[in-house]
Amino acid sequence: MTEQAASGPFVDARDVTVRYGDLTAVDGVDLSATKGQVVGLIGPNGSGKTSLLSCIEGLRKPAGGTIRVGGFDPVTDRTRMTRIAGVQLQQMVYPPRATVEEMCRLFASFYPDPADHRELLDRFGLSEQRRSQVVKLSGGQQQRLSLVLALVNNPQVVFLDELTNGLDPAARRVVWDELRRRNDEGLTIVITSHYMEEVEYLCDRVNVLLKGRIVATGTPSELIREHAGDAARLVLDGSGGNRELRDSLTALGAGVQVRVAGQRLLLDVQPARRAEVDRVLAEHGSTPRDLPASLDDAYLNLTGQAAGSAASEADNVNVS
């Protein structure tokens, strides 16, 4: 490792710009991760996450900016940089007519000191598929194999693009645990994800990317505190059909939003109106349940999408 890597951030991208013709996909973005840090990159589809990551992975030459990974330039020092980095692309593609184990052996052969791929397959629940052809695996199994291949070189840093896309909740837990364990051993991790609970659980630091620019950065708690908004989110279970209660709450006017979601009433209450709302609820003998502010709220506020709060729970109700 070079001196620069020892002193500065392990992953250090500065002023990175990516253009596709006239479109500027990434506009002068800085992204860094110190050794052993877990850094998240979140943002809507098309916000530039994958373009930025591609540059850091050395797959794309940025139009501007400098990038160092472990002190190496990903483009000009590709061989040394790729030895210490593990990569999972958003869409993993596999050659036809190859088995899981053959893929692992092949990738392991690229590196001087690879990990034991059997142990990795075991940990990611793919031992029984060792002799299966990769293209015949389920989507979730292919996704887990792409993580195995990203880790097979015993990397010092991994770049994982939508790492648990298509995984069921149990498999997602396994992936989180495996990454946490490796992170405890010093692995630096950079992820993109659309699952806010995943980002909240894994990341030390989160960058919110919007239209090619970073609009917020901080720990998950900082982002929630600063951007989730002041409105309290209250759920009244079983009160969805209570017209009287609904009318009294609606009558409170500005600062109190009332929505019906099936059996439930959902309230967004500005701090100034909270006392009145509590009084009305007490009159009706109704006990609210508080929804804690989440990274989802911060994300939705920051990206300007359907300004969050109880409405996001209403969406969940509808789809589940």
Add this chain to the structure above:
Amino acid sequence: MFPNVLAFESKRMLRNFPPMFFGLVFPVMVLGIFGGIYGNDPSDLWDGLGTVDVSVPAYVGLVLAVAGLMSFPLGMVEYRSRGFLRRLRATPAQPSAFLTAQLLVNIVICVVGISLLIVVGTLVFGLHPPARPFAFAGIALLSGAAMFGIGLLIASVARDEQAALVIANLVYFPMIFLTGATVPLELMPGWMRKISDALPLTYAIESLQWAWLDRGDSIGVSLAVLGGTIVICAAAAARLFRWE
């Protein structure tokens, strides 16, 4: 690293039915059919030569064509269009190692396919040994280079697997039916032979037969066409080939 890539590509080839069948089994099958019908006795059709003696060098062209025009380019396009080469770029591996490995695996298919033809021809149908064995080997190499050169050009111009398959078929089928690789040119009317004259495989088969049978005609034109094919394809592929 490279031995692992080669092992990987070899196993994938063993599971790949079309090139295995059309490179190894199909030519021997065709030999079995025509050898079974006509045998290898001197025939008026071939100016006193045996059918098997005339057919085997032609079927060598068939083996070279299926490996060079179909199997090789489709393998490359498969990797590129699925984005696997892009994934490889995030590793220390060289995509060119995979191109080289696929080339080698296809060359092995050619060598085995040609050997099978010669062994079965000799043991079952009394094939006579080649009149000019070294010239035959050299011309087979040159013809192979021409076919793989066209294959590389197909891989360069095809945007996806579907396009590669269509182009390869459009090139392959006229090549195997109109060049003497399966149907002897002697049976074709004049206008068909005009088409044959435009196809490089015709010249490959003509010169392969020249080397095997000691036919008196000059093969200067044939060698020039094959060499020209290689040069033109290599130059065009060098300009047009894209890894991604």
